[in-house]
Amino acid sequence: MRDEPQLIRDASAGERAAFDELVRLKRERVVRTAFQVTGDLDDAMDVAQSVFMKLWQGLDRYDPRRRFDTWLYRVTVNAAIDFIRGRGPKGTIQPLPDEPADTIADDDPGVEARLDLATLQQAFSRLAGELAPKQRAAFVLREIEGLDTAEVARVMGVAESTVRNHLFQARKTLRAGLERDYPDLVPLGATKKPKE
Amino acid sequence: MMNDHLQPNEIAEFYALADERRDAALDHLGECAACRAAWLAADGSRVFSLLARSPIPEDRLEQLSRRLDTALDELQPRGAARGLFRVASIAASLLLAAVLGAVLWNHEGPAERVARMEQIDVLPPLDEEIAGMQVVETPSEDSQTLSLKVGETQILMIFDESIEL
Numbered sequence: 001m002r003d004e005p006q007l008i009r010d011a012s013a014g015e016r017a018a019f020d021e022l023v024r025l026k027r028e029r030v031v032r033t034a035f036q037v038t039g040d041l042d043d044a045m046d047v048a049q050s051v052f053m054k055l056w057q058g059l060d061r062y063d064p065r066r067r068f069d070t071w072l073y074r075v076t077v078n079a080a081i082d083f084i085r086g087r088g089p090k091g092t093i094q095p096l097p098d099e100p101a102d103t104i105a106d107d108d109p110g111v112e113a114r115l116d117l118a119t120l121q122q123a124f125s126r127l128a129g130e131l132a133p134k135q136r137a138a139f140v141l142r143e144i145e146g147l148d149t150a151e152v153a154r155v156m157g158v159a160e161s162t163v164r165n166h167l168f169q170a171r172k173t174l175r176a177g178l179e180r181d182y183p184d185l186v187p188l189g190a191t192k193k194p195k196e
Numbered sequence: 197m198m199n200d201h202l203q204p205n206e207i208a209e210f211y212a213l214a215d216e217r218r219d220a221a222l223d224h225l226g227e228c229a230a231c232r233a234a235w236l237a238a239d240g241s242r243v244f245s246l247l248a249r250s251p252i253p254e255d256r257l258e259q260l261s262r263r264l265d266t267a268l269d270e271l272q273p274r275g276a277a278r279g280l281f282r283v284a285s286i287a288a289s290l291l292l293a294a295v296l297g298a299v300l301w302n303h304e305g306p307a308e309r310v311a312r313m314e315q316i317d318v319l320p321p322l323d324e325e326i327a328g329m330q331v332v333e334t335p336s337e338d339s340q341t342l343s344l345k346v347g348e349t350q351i352l353m354i355f356d357e358s359i360e361l
Contacts (some may be wrong), residue, residue, distance in 0.1 A: 021262060023263065032252055035252070048260055115227075120246060126206070143241070145248065186236050
């Protein structure tokens, strides 16, 4: 079993098997990021495919001194933002659906205290439609992918202060949306306390 | 990995948790309403962090790999594409060299150019050459003042080799 740096080296040299393994290793992260930025799983699949095609064609230009995941996130976020800009305002406010979304699997929701991830996903897909693409991307990278602010700035190619500003605006909008449309998802008062 | 409730310091410094710890904490937060309430008290929008624990269906990921396989098979191999680029570059260079060679071959040499320049005795006065252009004065061989009038606008041009900019 080859480790990640070895896979990257072999894939860079044009070895398809190594590239396939690299795709397996990274595909969920790429699809999840693209899905949360575009708000649509089918669109995310298209974005992910274009990301991996670019990866295959440009991997020999990857600088191994830089973090591979940062580069991958960057390609993914740029492709996703380009996609939603080209697609038009599909993500803007949509009516609340009656049925829970079924695009993302939710494991056995048997525990009473368990948060319903399908409902949470539905809420995010809807409320994030109110965000500008870069605000949305910054929020996804920071909150869902768990990158720190400096890493988000590197991925997005902007200053950390710009990322903080995007996050501030995104949180403000999402808190307002949660309070307005999904009060059951968060405890009373939790939507009113700004963090940054 | 983390079945115990989150400690207050873990909630306060949630963003500083190491990746594995964070993943375990998110698993717990997804299932424990009490910890979740304490965690969300800082900021309700944090709740969306839990989407990190929401898996993409495996069949969709497999579908992506299949689509990618097909697309890559149809794509020209990277090495072949580069080989083609190299051949095209060499061909373009040879073509450029041939064109430049032909131009230079037919181009006059320095001696011919001097001979042709000697045939030009005196250029006609500027005021005959360009409509609207008048020589105001020519105080020396190295300086001259010209006037160009276009409509209501007049431009004075001073040519003087002794002026250093």
